[in-house]
Amino acid sequence: MIITGLAVGAVLGIVMQRGRFCVTGMLRDIFLQRSWRTFVGLLIVIAVHAVGIAALTSAGVITPTYDNFAPLAVIVGAFIFGFGIILSGGCASGTWYRSGEGLVGSWIALATYALSTAAMKTGILSGFTAAMSSWETELTTLPALFGVSVWWFVVPFAALTAYLTRHFMIKESKRPKIARLGNQPAWKRPLHVYTAGALIGLIGVIAWPLSAAAGRNSGLGITTPTAHTLQYITTGDESYLNWGVMLVLGILAGSFIAAKATGEFRIRVADATTSVRAVAGGTMMGVGASLAGGCTVGNGMVQTSLFSFQGWIALLFIAIGVGVAAKIFLKPAAVAKKTNAQEGTYSTEQSIANESVTSAEDRVLPVTTSQAPVSLGGVKVATGLVSLKPAVSEKLRDLGDGYYALDSLGAVCPFPLIEAKDVIKTLDSGEHLVIDFDCTQATDAIPQWCATDGHEVTDFKETGDASWQITVKKG
Template identity: 30%
Template sequence: MAAVTAGVTPGFILSGLIIGMLLGFILQRGQFCMNSAFRDTIFMKDFTMFRSYLIALVIMIIGANILEDIGTIVLKRQTFYPLANIVGGYIFGIGMVLAEGCGSGIIYRTGEGLLYAWVAVFCFLTSVGATTNGILNPVLMFLKKESFSFSLSGRPNAALWQLIGEGPAIKWFVISVLSFIILLYILRGRPFSAKRREGFSWPLTGVLVGVMGVIAFWASQFWGGGFARGLSFATPTGELFLTVLNGNAESRFFPMFSLGPFQTTWAVFFIVGVPLGSFASAKMLGKFKWRVPAARQLVTIMGGSIMMGFGAVLAGGCNVGQALTGFATLSVGSIVATAAIIAGNWTMVYFKFIKPARG
């Protein structure tokens, strides 16, 4: 467990809350959900939201690595656990289709008054807690044994460019090639002529999410105890759950601070801010409305949310924690987990939507 470093400061609380609220506002305005981004590519042949995700990703890759190279932040790349990354990511991808939203999607939609999202978040919370510190923890510990880690180029947490070589020149060559390929694909969607709508356009949403991701890397290190953890939803959700349940976030890796009798992390305030920002946006647009799902739909959502919580912890992060924040560090483990999340999503989309439609 991480040591408690000090008492909270106003910057610690406000930076987490403000970044969470701004992100929640952006997610609601842009209806940004990575379940939709991945699902729509094969179900509806619509690549709009996927391109929005890619805009955010390329901004975070470039921004985070610039901040690292100028010494502003230190990026912590995840250890590569092939079994955990693949199995956890795949289960998460399946779960996000059943839950009708990704980890960030179900949380920001609580601010829109969707009761299914509240149920989904509760099940997600419970599953994250059970995997991190409860009945499912033995599975996590087994698949993340040191003997199951995999070293590439002599490193257990290798970055993509280190598969080729070392040094800033090779690093930025890889980033440049990857970013160029992504940008070419984005430009095929004609982002500069995207139609305006009630909320944010898909290009603007991608830009804003990416910028918030870079800011979160900096703010979490500057105010959050010296660890640039960036944006994530699974681990912070578990930390919030444990803080409320027993007064201790019980973080193994991230700095904890004392707040009266509580031991908490920067990300707890961030995760609280997301639905608040979403609520503000929904109210301003007149989109806030309490809506109750059908009982059968609710059961499926509960099952999917439980799968998401378990899969996210096992994979080392959720759709945002791995497919944006982790990928931005170019960690091989995060890239593999992202591929597994997409594969799981596509698998369930096929069995839930495409196969029934074909009869």
């Protein structure tokens, strides 16, 4: 029966990858964008999950158990976890599915996450985990506290989520249409975050009875299965090879399949800063999730659906950790980004210098160079020594005629958006910003920003596997 975990995980990985479903980004948007739009996607997961679990429990199909709330472990652990997911660039499930997209930084974070989780649960740090968790209360769930049926919480919560979903969908319909990649078949287009949320909630409902049938009385989970995966690999003990391990391996496989099929897979090697942050972030994720009793899936999706104290308080302090770390680390670069040739990392054959797209609006720039110019989205640029007028920002290359290039290749989410928002402030209305990037999440984040802030996307195209170029006209 554990093979059903692989199937559920594969479907979950596909949906998460196609929906760019990242709880880290949802929480981060609250602080960086002052927007709750994507967070409603998480509420949809919880609502669908809550209705399904309540129905299965009422029918006697599953019998969830509830841990006593351990305030110190949950609060401290959730904060550490929230802080860590900013450093690692994704939450637990996000790290698994982004590993399937070829991000080496996520591989590093995943390895240290697995190692620290195993150490906290059964290894050298297990005593610390036990000590932090020793202070328990008798609180389990809100329905138990008030002595009422869980439906008294499920129905109002589902109604509130439906209202918020409708509210933000109406807002979306009234703003300019979001730019999408041109000439792309429907099956390659990303899922709307709300659609992805509803599907993930449904997958979570299906997962519970399948997991229970395999002897694991729980639903979706990432932290313990990640530790068990490492323990099985290192010890060969088949007791660790369970439904949860199949689930997380399925997420990796499903994400890879989805990314490969849609041209969004490419090995992207992290630079030194990203790698160091991934090590620290992955370690903090493992420590924090082990203390808190779960990650953004175990606590943020499953325990919240059970209306447990652990789930909702953990989600709150994960958000606080995200907010603090975002304030510290998520800032525009103070200096211009090095080119890929200078860094030797995150290289791509479809970079600016190699792009050769032509149009009827080709503009030849005044250059002094020993090499012939090439074309960038209809703008001819020199690849050698160039003499152009100074750019309005040192992060930009002046392409002439009011066009400026921003190289965000290699930057992980949310830095392509952060840098774009920073440099566009230096441009005049009507000038164009040409952004090259290879962060999958930015294919949605940048167009969303343009529509919200009144900028026009004049061109948006793929430039190769997991490489894109978008041209933004400042409004």
